[in-house]
Amino acid sequence: MERVPLERKVLSENDRIAADLRARFAEHNILCLNLISSPGSGKTSLLERTLESFDQGERVALLTGDIQTENDAKRLARFGFPVKQITTGGTCHLDARMIERALQDWLLEDIDLLFIENVGNLVCPSTYDLGESAKLVVLSVTEGEDKPLKYPSIFFKSQLLILNKIDLLPYVPFDIAVAEENARVVHHDMEIVRLSCQSREGLTEWLAWLDRKRVRSRTATPVS
Amino acid sequence: MERVPLERKVLSENDRIAADLRARFAEHNILCLNLISSPGSGKTSLLERTLESFDQGERVALLTGDIQTENDAKRLARFGFPVKQITTGGTCHLDARMIERALQDWLLEDIDLLFIENVGNLVCPSTYDLGESAKLVVLSVTEGEDKPLKYPSIFFKSQLLILNKIDLLPYVPFDIAVAEENARVVHHDMEIVRLSCQSREGLTEWLAWLDRKRVRSRTATPVS
Secondary structure, eight states: OTHHHHHHHHHHHHHHHHHHHHHHHHHTTOEEEEEEESTTSSHHHHHHHHHHTSOTTOOEEEEEEESSOSHHHHHHHTTSSOEEEEEOTTOSSOOHHHHHHHHTTSOGGGOSEEEEEOOSOSSGGGGOOOSOSEEEEEEEGGGOTTHHHHSHHHHHHEEEEEEEOGGGGGGSOOOHHHHHHHHHHHOTTOEEEEOOTTTOTTHHHHHHHHHHHHHHHHHSOOOO | OTHHHHHHHHHHHHHHHHHHHHHHHHHTTOEEEEEEESTTSSHHHHHHHHHHTSOTTOOEEEEEEESSOSHHHHHHHTTSSOEEEEEOTTOSSOOHHHHHHHHTTSOGGGOSEEEEEOOSOSSGGGGOOOSOSEEEEEEEGGGOTTHHHHSHHHHHHEEEEEEEOGGGGGGSOOOHHHHHHHHHHHOTTOEEEEOOTTTOTTHHHHHHHHHHHHHHHHHSOOOO
16 A cells, blocks of 8 residues: 555645636636547547637637647647647646646747646546536537446546447447436536537537636636 | 556566466466556446357456456356456456456366456556456547547557447447547557447457457467
8 A cells, every 4th residue: 555645746746836827817718628538438529519619809729639640630620729738648638737737838928718628537537636616528419328326436526427439329228317317416516518519400509508617717806 | 756666566476477377277278358448438338249249158257457446347247157256345457366356267268269358447446457458448439539649558459449439429429430540650560440239330350350269269278
């Protein structure tokens, strides 16, 4: 059990940097959202649909994490907003230091909304605070209704659950009511949006959620 | 960089136990398969289809890992073979010590085939040797063709790739030829089976692969 104190130290160092990031985001009224899911649940597709709904004047920026490849940054850069890939080279999550470094050559005063797309992993990213305003968990309906019970930490910590790929519901054995019930066993007040990036069903609801958060973020009192 | 030596120590301790397990499996001519995938790719469904194809006399046993819940063990126990759930309580992977402990009250001489279903995570489980004869990676066609490039470690280390949920191919933007090409960029000789646990397409091919491995395992020279 030698490992525990060192892990604690690594996490408390992370928390210190995350607290600093959070203060800087608050100072610039930035809404920062940390998107977490299994690999292939559709985080990047969700961001594509989101970006294409924005006017070019939107002050949005994106950081996207992967173990290898710049695929996601390439997909997202097409929309004309600042995007940076963070390649972790083996590490299974993003940490606050990676975010701090990636932001170094961006001016925070130019950003209102910062999306962080975490490494595809439903476990480890939930432990690392990135200074975000909120965590979002994306669950694809192909993954099974029991995932909130099996991976409770990320469902407990996320403000919003996006139930993605609902266009596939007719073809998979997935009871969406049971999935939502399971999510609310873990997180009583969880907000849930049912969405499909293919049919665009639920997109309006997701964009409305985002707008409400952005209004709240702009009217929040900056941290002194 | 303080963390590296301790991680190395944890991993070398794991390797020592894994080597011991591997020797014991060889002594009893046990084929041990370590199944790894993202959450919800269909590992448990694959095991259900496999177990239901077996005669009751088959000397098969299963260990199934999850962070929380005994759901998978319950699903698998219906087939009458010995099953044990390993609940990691937060840890993102199985390690060799967990396997060693779980096997303590089973007689290895009664087992020919041992399935280990790892925690749903495409990253961390690839680092931990469990003494298995082979790793298998399961990728659902709903997850996107680029996953072998984004998570190369597990695709490099797995002997077999099961491309699962091919019944969903008509409904998802997934080019199966590209996925296979990407897998073979990372792992040139990778064996691949295309499968659906719903339509049972590819099941014969998977069971034939398993049979070939089992024959090889029975005729292998035990470790002295």
